[in-house]
Amino acid sequence: MIVISERINGLFKSVGKAIDGRDANAIQQLALDQVKKGADILDLNTGPGMDNEPEVMEWLVKTIQDVTDVQLSIDTPKPEAMEAGLKAVNKKAMLNSTTAEQKRMEALFPLAKEYDAEIVCLTLDEKGIPNDAMRRNELAMLMITQAMEYDISVENIYLDPLILPVGAAQNQGPAVIEAINMFKMLSDPTPKTVVGLSNISNGAKQRSLLNRTYLAMLMGAGLTAAIMDPNDLDLMHIAKTGDILLNKKLYAHDYLQV
Amino acid sequence: MIVISERINGLFKSVGKAIDGRDANAIQQLALDQVKKGADILDLNTGPGMDNEPEVMEWLVKTIQDVTDVQLSIDTPKPEAMEAGLKAVNKKAMLNSTTAEQKRMEALFPLAKEYDAEIVCLTLDEKGIPNDAMRRNELAMLMITQAMEYDISVENIYLDPLILPVGAAQNQGPAVIEAINMFKMLSDPTPKTVVGLSNISNGAKQRSLLNRTYLAMLMGAGLTAAIMDPNDLDLMHIAKTGDILLNKKLYAHDYLQV
Numbered sequence: 061m062i063v064i065s066e067r068i069n070g071l072f073k074s075v076g077k078a079i080d081g082r083d084a085n086a087i088q089q090l091a092l093d094q095v096k097k098g099a100d101i102l103d104l105n106t107g108p109g110m111d112n113e114p115e116v117m118e119w120l121v122k123t124i125q126d127v128t129d130v131q132l133s134i135d136t137p138k139p140e141a142m143e144a145g146l147k148a149v150n151k152k153a154m155l156n157s158t159t160a161e162q163k164r165m166e167a168l169f170p171l172a173k174e175y176d177a178e179i180v181c182l183t184l185d186e187k188g189i190p191n192d193a194m195r196r197n198e199l200a201m202l203m204i205t206q207a208m209e210y211d212i213s214v215e216n217i218y219l220d221p222l223i224l225p226v227g228a229a230q231n232q233g234p235a236v237i238e239a240i241n242m243f244k245m246l247s248d249p250t251p252k253t254v255v256g257l258s259n260i261s262n263g264a265k266q267r268s269l270l271n272r273t274y275l276a277m278l279m280g281a282g283l284t285a286a287i288m289d290p291n292d293l294d295l296m297h298i299a300k301t302g303d304i305l306l307n308k309k310l311y312a313h314d315y316l317q318v
Numbered sequence: 319m320i321v322i323s324e325r326i327n328g329l330f331k332s333v334g335k336a337i338d339g340r341d342a343n344a345i346q347q348l349a350l351d352q353v354k355k356g357a358d359i360l361d362l363n364t365g366p367g368m369d370n371e372p373e374v375m376e377w378l379v380k381t382i383q384d385v386t387d388v389q390l391s392i393d394t395p396k397p398e399a400m401e402a403g404l405k406a407v408n409k410k411a412m413l414n415s416t417t418a419e420q421k422r423m424e425a426l427f428p429l430a431k432e433y434d435a436e437i438v439c440l441t442l443d444e445k446g447i448p449n450d451a452m453r454r455n456e457l458a459m460l461m462i463t464q465a466m467e468y469d470i471s472v473e474n475i476y477l478d479p480l481i482l483p484v485g486a487a488q489n490q491g492p493a494v495i496e497a498i499n500m501f502k503m504l505s506d507p508t509p510k511t512v513v514g515l516s517n518i519s520n521g522a523k524q525r526s527l528l529n530r531t532y533l534a535m536l537m538g539a540g541l542t543a544a545i546m547d548p549n550d551l552d553l554m555h556i557a558k559t560g561d562i563l564l565n566k567k568l569y570a571h572d573y574l575q576v
Contacts, residue, residue, distance in 0.1 A: 226562060226569050233563040237538050241499075265571045266559065273559040276531045277538030280495050301524065301531040304484060305491040311484050313523045 061299045061308070062285035064133060064154075065099035066258060068120070070107020079106060079116060084123045091124045097290035098299075101154060104145065105135040114144035121148035133180075133287075139167045146175045154178040156287075157220065160185040160199040169210040180218045180254055181207070183239070189222050191231070193238035196221045200243055204251060214247050218254040218285060225262040226270060233260070233274070240281040252284040272298040279306065319557045319566070320543035322391060322412075323357035324516060326378070328365020337364060337374060342381045349382045355548035356557075359412060362403065363393040372402035379406035391438075391545075397425045404433045412436040414545075415478065418443040418457040427468040438476045438512055439465070441497070447480050449489070451496035454479045458501055462509060472505045476512040476543060483520040484528060491518070491532070498539040510542040530556040537564065 068090060070076040078086035094102055102124065106116045113136060121132060125148075133154035134145035146153055157180035158168040172179040183190065183199040190196050200219045207217055221239035224232040236255070244250045255278060261270035272295045275286060279302040290296055300316055303309040312318065326348060328334040336344035349360055360382065364374045371394060379390060383406075391412035392403035404411055415438035416426040430437040441448065441457040448454050458477045465475055479497035482490040494513070502508045513536060519528035530553045533544060537560040548554055558574055561567040570576065 227571075230562070230565045230569050234565050237564075260563070264569075266574060269555055269559050269574075270563065273534045273556050274563050276534030276556075277560065277563060280535030280538045297527055298531050298534075301527050302535065304488070305518070305528065305532050305535060306495075307488045307492050311488050311522075313485075316524060316527075 061279060061283070061303050062100045062254075063098050063290055063296070063299060064101040064103050064254070064285055064287040065094040065097075065290050066103055066256070066287045067094055067289060067291065068102050068124075069105040069135075070110070071105070076107050079120070082119065084126075087120065087123050088127045091128055091130070094290050095128055095130050098296050099130065099290045101131040101133050101285070103133040103135045103154075103156060103287055106141070113138055113141040117141045117145040118148045121145050125150060139171065142168070143171060146171060146177060149175075152177065154180065154218070156180045157182050158203070159183075160203050162186075165203065165206050169207055169212060172207075172216065173210045173212050176216070178216045178218060179207070179212070180220050182220045182222055184222060189224070191229075191235070193221075193235045193242055196235070196239040197242040197246070200239075200251070201246055204246060214249065214251055218252045219243050219246075220254050220256070223255050223257065223259040223274075225264065226260055227263050237277055237281050240278055240283055244282050250282070253282065254285040254287065255283065257286045257288040268292055268294055271295055275299060276302055279303075319537060319541070319561050320358045320512075321356050321548055321554070321557060322359040322361050322512070322543055322545040323352040323355075323548050324361055324514070324545045325352055325547060325549065326360055326382075327363040327393075328368070329363070334365050337378070340377060342384075345378065345381050346385045349386055349388070352548050353386055353388050356554050357388065357548045359389040359391050359543075361391040361393045361412075361414060361545055364399070371396055371399040375399045375403040376406045379403050383408060397429065400426070401429060404429060404435060407433075410435065412438065412476070414438040415440050416461070417441075418460050420444075423461065423464050427465055427470060430465075430474065431468045431470050434474070436474045436476060437465070437470070438478050440478045440480055442480060447482070449487075449493070451479075451493045451500055454493070454497040455500040455504070458497075458509070459504055462504060472507065472509055476510045477501050477504075478512050478514070481513050481515065481517040481532075483522065484518055485521045495535055495539050498536055498541055502540050508540070511540065512543040512545065513541065515544045515546040526550055526552055529553055533557060534560055537561075 135156040159182045181203040183196040221236045260274045261267040393414040416422045417440045439461040441454040479494045518532045519525040
């Protein structure tokens with residue numbers, strides 16, 4: 061299970077403040093803390109409505125790279141900010157994200173190819189988010205096919221079936237699990253998959269319980285990675301335990317401590 | 319998610335003592351407590367090595383039926399004890415269990431038919447427990463086919479892929495998830511499935527965490543029922559949350575209290 065930390069996001073008040081004040085120390089401490097808590101990748105999001113997003117993204121990347129070698133994910137809807145982030149990254153990056161919209165694929169697949177970056181592919185198109193697994197699977201197939209035309213290898217693709225809040229679209233819970241199962245059949249080797257886990261509990265009361273139950277369900281279906289909160293220790297324990305139960309890490313009595 | 323309580327089992331010291339002393343009050347309180355904690359079915363097991371097991375099983379059934387209408391599962395390897403339990407039950411019973419061994423199927427399928435009982439079918443045969451999902455699926459198919467020859471409807475069958483302890487047979491964790499997925503294809507309507515959940519953590523340190531992570535994974539794959547411990551509140555919360563995430567029960571902010 062690849063844990064992608066969602067915490068370096070300008071939407072969080074303290075992070076937004078650190079970004080606005082270019083407080084390198086605060087950002088670096090946050091980054092190191094996420095890695096210590098088990099993050100394999102840090103998702104970097106400047107927060108919404110920033111005028112100078114390319115410059116801010118570059119600053120975020122460089123600031124964090126100064127203190128850790130962990131993989132970085134450039135999370136922005138703006139291609140210019142994405143490219144600024146990619147230029148600054150000195151190792152393999154992740155792009156978060158393209159959709160199946162033609163314009164976005166045409167803008168982002170060339171970037172992913174040029175920088176040999178991994179790319180998150182959201183199963184939504186001009187018509188919005190599909191409400192069943194089958195249509196999600198069709199969009200996944202479309203994105204893989206288009207990516208291949210740009211000579212992007214399937215190993216660099218992370219399919220994201222788009223989790224919706226259980227309180228708002230409850231029937232999408234099983235649909236996303238089914239989609240993860242379907243995606244496994246799309247190619248050999250199987251395409252990687254990722255979700256923005258916390259979406260499931262958006263607006264709900266039992267956020268951590270919903271997040272961790274759903275994470276286990278998705279891991280059982282074959283999920284590769286989740287954008288999630290490494291500060292949630294119960295959730296991190298489920299992730300570790302899932303890897304044990306799926307025989308991906310060797311069982312030992314003290315596996316939680318490893 | 320159907321919760322089958324594993325607690326009325328002579329293996330537990332206090333329960334064994336209550337059975338030996340024919341302490342009806344203690345057994346009845348235990349039964350009511352399990353129902354209150356969310357058990358949909360009570361699994362009744364006298365414990366091992368009992369000379370007069372048929373008489374004890376009959377006493378257990380009658381004692382519990384005096385105070386609750388909850389469904390009962392007659393859990394014993396001995397056909398005579400099973401029949402004694404079945405005769406005493408005044409509603410639909412569950413038989414736990416047959417295997418794919420010819421002798422057991424020949425002894426137990428006629429009983430299940432005669433009493434119109436549900437029957438747990440363990441995927442093991444004369445050669446033991448298979449070590450992959452495919453062979454479990456073959457044995458499941460064999461049992462369904464044989465049951466049909468006894469005119470038992472598939473609605474009365476619970477397939478059990480047999481969980482093994484993660485510390486002893488770690489590669490069987492994913493195999494059982496895969497088996498649950500495979501079983502869904504065996505018939506229409508899909509056959510019901512059940513597991514003895516606590517087996518996964520037998521001998522392990524983080525028992526509750528392993529149990530609840532695995533339960534969520536199996537629910538995501540389509541598990542119908544689990545023999546488990548309703549005393550474990552964290553585990554019961556996962557079961558309830560799983561039903562919400564699978565859209566089987568309607569989400570409400572206070573769904574844990576319902």
